[in-house]
Amino acid sequence: MKLNKKSKIGIALFLFLIVIGIATYIYINNNQEYDEISYKKFMTMVEGGKVDKVFLSNSPKIKGKLKDGTYFITDNPRTEDFKERLLMFGTTVEETEGNSTAKDILMSLLFLGSFGAIAYFMSRNSSRQAQKEITQMSKIDSDTNNDSRITFEDVAGNEEAKESLKELVDFIINPEKYSRYGARMPRGVLLYGPPGTGKTLLAKALAGEANVPFFAVTGSDFIQVYAGLGASRIRSLFKKARQVGKCVIFIDEIDALGKKRRGLGNGGSDESDRTLNALLTEMSGFKENEGIIVIAATNRIDTLDEALLRPGRFDRQIEVGLPDVNGRYKILKLHSKNKPLSDDVDLKKVAYETVYFSGAKLENLLNESAMIAAKNNEEKIKMKHIDKAFYTVIAGEEKKDRSSILQEDKRITAYHEAGHALITKLMSPENRVTKITIIPSTKGAGGFSMNIPPDKMYQTKKDIKNNIMIALGGRAAEEIIFGEEKITTGASNDLKKATQMMLSMVGKFGMDEETGLLDYEVIIGNKANNYVLKRSKELMKKLYDKTKQLLKDNKDTLDKIANTLLEKETIDEEELELLIKA
Ligand SMILES: Nc1ncnc2c1ncn2[C@@H]1O[C@H](COP(=O)(O)OP(=O)(O)OP(=O)(O)O)[C@@H](O)[C@H]1O
Ligand SMILES: [Zn+2]
Numbered sequence: 001m002k003l004n005k006k007s008k009i010g011i012a013l014f015l016f017l018i019v020i021g022i023a024t025y026i027y028i029n030n031n032q033e034y035d036e037i038s039y040k041k042f043m044t045m046v047e048g049g050k051v052d053k054v055f056l057s058n059s060p061k062i063k064g065k066l067k068d069g070t071y072f073i074t075d076n077p078r079t080e081d082f083k084e085r086l087l088m089f090g091t092t093v094e095e096t097e098g099n100s101t102a103k104d105i106l107m108s109l110l111f112l113g114s115f116g117a118i119a120y121f122m123s124r125n126s127s128r129q130a131q132k133e134i135t136q137m138s139k140i141d142s143d144t145n146n147d148s149r150i151t152f153e154d155v156a157g158n159e160e161a162k163e164s165l166k167e168l169v170d171f172i173i174n175p176e177k178y179s180r181y182g183a184r185m186p187r188g189v190l191l192y193g194p195p196g197t198g199k200t201l202l203a204k205a206l207a208g209e210a211n212v213p214f215f216a217v218t219g220s221d222f223i224q225v226y227a228g229l230g231a232s233r234i235r236s237l238f239k240k241a242r243q244v245g246k247c248v249i250f251i252d253e254i255d256a257l258g259k260k261r262r263g264l265g266n267g268g269s270d271e272s273d274r275t276l277n278a279l280l281t282e283m284s285g286f287k288e289n290e291g292i293i294v295i296a297a298t299n300r301i302d303t304l305d306e307a308l309l310r311p312g313r314f315d316r317q318i319e320v321g322l323p324d325v326n327g328r329y330k331i332l333k334l335h336s337k338n339k340p341l342s343d344d345v346d347l348k349k350v351a352y353e354t355v356y357f358s359g360a361k362l363e364n365l366l367n368e369s370a371m372i373a374a375k376n377n378e379e380k381i382k383m384k385h386i387d388k389a390f391y392t393v394i395a396g397e398e399k400k401d402r403s404s405i406l407q408e409d410k411r412i413t414a415y416h417e418a419g420h421a422l423i424t425k426l427m428s429p430e431n432r433v434t435k436i437t438i439i440p441s442t443k444g445a446g447g448f449s450m451n452i453p454p455d456k457m458y459q460t461k462k463d464i465k466n467n468i469m470i471a472l473g474g475r476a477a478e479e480i481i482f483g484e485e486k487i488t489t490g491a492s493n494d495l496k497k498a499t500q501m502m503l504s505m506v507g508k509f510g511m512d513e514e515t516g517l518l519d520y521e522v523i524i525g526n527k528a529n530n531y532v533l534k535r536s537k538e539l540m541k542k543l544y545d546k547t548k549q550l551l552k553d554n555k556d557t558l559d560k561i562a563n564t565l566l567e568k569e570t571i572d573e574e575e576l577e578l579l580i581k582a
Pocket of ligand 2: 416420474475490491494
């Protein structure tokens with residue numbers, strides 16, 4: 001609010017200046033050119049009746065107009081009878097108030113005043129800004145929480161991320177134990193995932209569980225900072241942290257500091273580079289097993305500078321994804337604990353209908369519902385309030401009819417992912433599919449199936465062919481179920497992978513009889529030459545047809561997997577095995 005007001009004043013002043021500028025411009029331009037004439041010539045002309053008008057003032061010069069329309073300027077005699085003489089010769093005398101120089105001075109004063117005001121305003125503004133940053137800095141330093149102690153109980157869903165962080169609790173509490181075994185404590189943990197998925201919450205929970213202080217800063221806070229202040233803030237943050245001993249340092253929006261440096265000097269500003277360097281120095285500076293853990297969070301792991309991800313820095317990376325239906329149910333339950341819910345509220349149903357909602361959005365949904373219920377003086381929060389809140393929460397987002405369009409998207413994704421999973425299990429049963437989901441992750445667009453091939457030194461021709469079929473499984477399933485015209489762009493990444501594998505198989509590894517035992521990269525410098533392309537296309541078609549046939553032959557299983565995905569959104573390894581065996 002305050003800042004808003006300040007900027008309003010700034011804008012007003014700025015506009016004021018512009019108006020004055022324009023006025024002056026017009027003023028100057030409307031003024032005629034004046035011929036300077038001697039007083040003597042002037043008087044002769046007056047006596048000759050040639051002078052039409054004189055603008056009389058107290059300034060050293062006077063201006064006037066001749067009968068022929070030209071304007072002149074001459075010395076002002078400032079004699080007492082000057083006006084009388086002019087009048088006697090039939091010249092009109094117009095007395096201008098004050099004098100034009102005074103007007104000029106006034107104008108300059110006005111100008112100076114405005115500039116002064118602006119300068120004052122700006123300096124005040126920036127000194128306030130500096131003040132603000134300095135107080136912010138001390139605020140951060142003293143922000144050693146006791147935020148009524150958040151624990152992992154306060155984080156619903158996100159089981160994998162919670163598990164990874166739970167391991168660290170013991171590291172913080174008993175660093176000596178680990179150093180006795182020569183184990184190095186992880187220094188930096190990077191939490192990545194979409195906004196509002198509970199990254200901050202997890203970091204706080206880690207500090208809460210270990211019962212150590214929690215220091216939080218935000219990367220973007222460092223951007224507007226004056227030169228050098230960012231780096232010194234980092235240093236003082238770590239100094240403070242060391243003073244308290246064991247603690248958790250949380251750096252939100254680390255991408256603001258650690259953007260990929262594109263070439264030399266480009267990319268991030270010098271200032272953020274300096275701040276980032278200070279951070280890296282501090283991190284490699286603290287002693288092993290000190291009991292300090294730095295947790296950073298980002299929504300954009302892909303834009304991070306590699307330097308941040310190196311060993312000894314944020315080498316542990318944990319994905320914090322959007323919750324699936326089960327996770328959403330848990331989050332809804334957690335956040336409705338302190339809210340009076342009517343019996344007609346079915347949180348399972350709400351969870352089911354809030355696909356792609358983050359934890360923060362779910363919390364927001366319940367909060368809005370509570371406000372609507374309160375406004376209507378209802379005793380409890382009813383389903384209709386939640387329905388209404390739903391539209392408030394998604395307002396401004398792409399208008400999606402939550403039952404129809406979303407459902408169609410989900411169905412396509414479900415069959416696509418089921419196709420990948422089923423082909424994996426049919427063609428390479430030794431490959432583990434640890435998880436299938438239709439909730440988009442940072443790494444995959446639609447949904448993804450994790451594929452862990454057994455460790456092998458070499459890939460056989462059969463392996464490559466199988467992997468190509470697995471990649472094609474998504475598109476093949478879409479085509480079988482929804483028809484040739486309904487295939488989607490969801491397979492673009494799959495096709496890229498399949499193409500790369502195929503071109504290598506044919507053009508590089510000499511695995512096709514027709515193209516022979518030749519590495520076409522050596523011969524032509526590019527394996528994607530015409531022979532290879534023609535042959536790859538043929539082979540790809542063959543594999544795609546085989547994939548489709550395989551799915552058709554196992555359509556029952558495909559349907560089962562897809563339907564389970566639609567219902568649960570995520571299927572784990574065991575469940576998948578059961579579905580395939582059944
Ligand atoms: N898994 C969860 N369990 C319970 N509450 C959650 C969960 N995820 C998010 N929330 C709610 O959303 C709020 C915001 O989450 P948080 O600030 O931790 O998200 P974030 O991932 O750090 O987001 P950002 O990337 O925007 O900083 C939390 O305070 C909490 O109320
Ligand atoms: Zn796919």
